[in-house]
Amino acid sequence: MTGKPMLHYFNGRGRMESIRWLLAAAGVEFEEKLFENREEFEKLIQGGTLMYEQVPMVEMDGMNLVQTRAILRYIAAKYGLYGRNLEEQAWIDMYVEGLRDLSDMIMFLPLSLPEEKEMNLDYILHRATTRFFPVYEKALRDNKQHYLVGNRLSWADVQLLEVILMVEECKPGVLSGFPVLQDFKVRTSQIPTINRFLQPGSQRKPPLDDESLGTAKDIFKFEQGMFLKNMSTIVAEY
Numbered sequence: 161m162t163g164k165p166m167l168h169y170f171n172g173r174g175r176m177e178s179i180r181w182l183l184a185a186a187g188v189e190f191e192e193k194l195f196e197n198r199e200e201f202e203k204l205i206q207g208g209t210l211m212y213e214q215v216p217m218v219e220m221d222g223m224n225l226v227q228t229r230a231i232l233r234y235i236a237a238k239y240g241l242y243g244r245n246l247e248e249q250a251w252i253d254m255y256v257e258g259l260r261d262l263s264d265m266i267m268f269l270p271l272s273l274p275e276e277k278e279m280n281l282d283y284i285l286h287r288a289t290t291r292f293f294p295v296y297e298k299a300l301r302d303n304k305q306h307y308l309v310g311n312r313l314s315w316a317d318v319q320l321l322e323v324i325l326m327v328e329e330c331k332p333g334v335l336s337g338f339p340v341l342q343d344f345k346v347r348t349s350q351i352p353t354i355n356r357f358l359q360p361g362s363q364r365k366p367p368l369d370d371e372s373l374g375t376a377k378d379i380f381k382f383e384q385g386m387f388l389k390n391m392s393t394i395v396a397e398y
Contacts, residue, residue: 165190166219168204170379172364172372174267175228176216178322180364182232182359186239192363231254236315243309249308251309255316259323262292264328266368270368271382281330288327293338295313296320299338306347313351321348327368 165183167175171194183190195201205213209224218225221238225231233383236252242247265284272280296308305311308320324345327334335342349358357364367377 164188167192168195168217168219169215170195170376171200171365172368172376174216174376177365178263178319178396179216179218179231179235179320179358180230182235182241182315182323184363185313185351185354186226186235186241187353188235188239190246190363197381198379198381206329224256229256229260241313241318243314243317248309248314252314252316255296256319258292258295259316259319262288263319263323266323266330269330270373285327285331285334289334289337293335297338297340300344306344313348317344317348318354321345321354325367 165174165188167179167190169192180190183384195204201215204210204215204217210253211224211226216224216228216231218231220234225234233242243252262284265280265287269277269280269284299308300306303309307313308316321344322340324335335345349355356362
């Protein structure tokens, strides 16, 4: 395949959103084929292009790329967002893996049972402000380069901004105790490619509402309550 990357997913954030963010930050235009029902998803599976019969899938550079982190690493490396050497890549990987832990909890929050949703939200906010945000606040302060790793934008920075905004959707003002992260958010949001992605009408997806959640549940055949206690284990993939 030549031309723009083609993203195959449903019309929602899920695992694909970080891929959209990274492509946008790299200044790469992309197109999307968004399935709206289970039948369209099964047709994609039957086409034989999904290695594990799971999405996201990205058609790019003549490949059908699957598995979210593999896709993200490929994009980051291709567009100079994966550090200058193995040491920087290791730091980027560590920061990104931590952010994935936090973003997964937020992504699956809408699947909480109604009687558990408030408890799960409190748990997310507690983990964000006591375990995750302090790590990134310190990393930015110690690096003194406006970035998490090295002296230029990386995949980790893009992922951090995405997750900060996700947590702020859960609780505005959550960064009040993290001045370095506040500065990071403002500064990184002003990068031209990222700023365009943050504008209305971009390919950035909104949080799941009841209608889109219902569509996702029908497509991927999962139900609410797919967590162990305190969201410590996620047993769904979408």
